[in-house]
Amino acid sequence: MEEVPEVTLKAAPQGADRFSMATIRAACPACGDVKLRSRDLTVRVCAENDLGTYSFVCPRCAEPVARDATPRILALLVSAGVRTEVWHQPAELAEHPDGPPLTNDDLLDFHLLLNQDGWFDRLADAVRDPGT
Numbered sequence: 359m360e361e362v363p364e365v366t367l368k369a370a371p372q373g374a375d376r377f378s379m380a381t382i383r384a385a386c387p388a389c390g391d392v393k394l395r396s397r398d399l400t401v402r403v404c405a406e407n408d409l410g411t412y413s414f415v416c417p418r419c420a421e422p423v424a425r426d427a428t429p430r431i432l433a434l435l436v437s438a439g440v441r442t443e444v445w446h447q448p449a450e451l452a453e454h455p456d457g458p459p460l461t462n463d464d465l466l467d468f469h470l471l472l473n474q475d476g477w478f479d480r481l482a483d484a485v486r487d488p489g490t
Contacts, residue, residue, distance in 0.1 A: 380438040386416040386423050393417075396439035401432050406447050412440070 382394045394414055403410035410432045413424040427435070436442055471477050 382435070382438060382440075384412070384414060384423070384425070386419065386421070388421060389416055389418040396435075397441070399435060399440045401427075401435050401440050401442045403432060403442065403444050404447060405444050 380396045382396065382399060383391050384394055384399070386392050394417065398417070399412050399414045401410060401412050408429060410427055410429070411424050412427050412432070412435055413422065415422050471481060474480070
């Protein structure tokens with residue numbers, strides 16, 4: 359597992375708006391440490407398992423950067439005013455298909471079917487009547 363880089367915050371001066379003034383140091387894989395403001399980052403957290411990342415566009419090379427982060431780092435970033443997005447895993451992850459597993463032969467048959475005229479109608483017929 360890749361080591362999660364530390365994010366450090368520099369406190370805002372006394373009496374300043376801490377959300378707009380927080381300076382955050384993060385690591386770009388190409389440029390190394392860069393300084394960002396709260397508005398330059400986004401925290402993304404999965405609602406189902408509380409795992410999260412933070413992302414930003416590097417101010418030096420303009421490349422997008424996304425990093426896994428510990429709950430402690432995520433909480434620190436959110437407390438500094440970083441925008442938060444909560445996302446949900448797709449419902450398909452909870453599905454349990456019934457029927458036999460897909461085989462290589464099934465994939466080849468499907469590929470050959472897609473190369474024929476009228477493939478959609480033939481596929482729809484096969485789904486309606488799987489015995490054919």
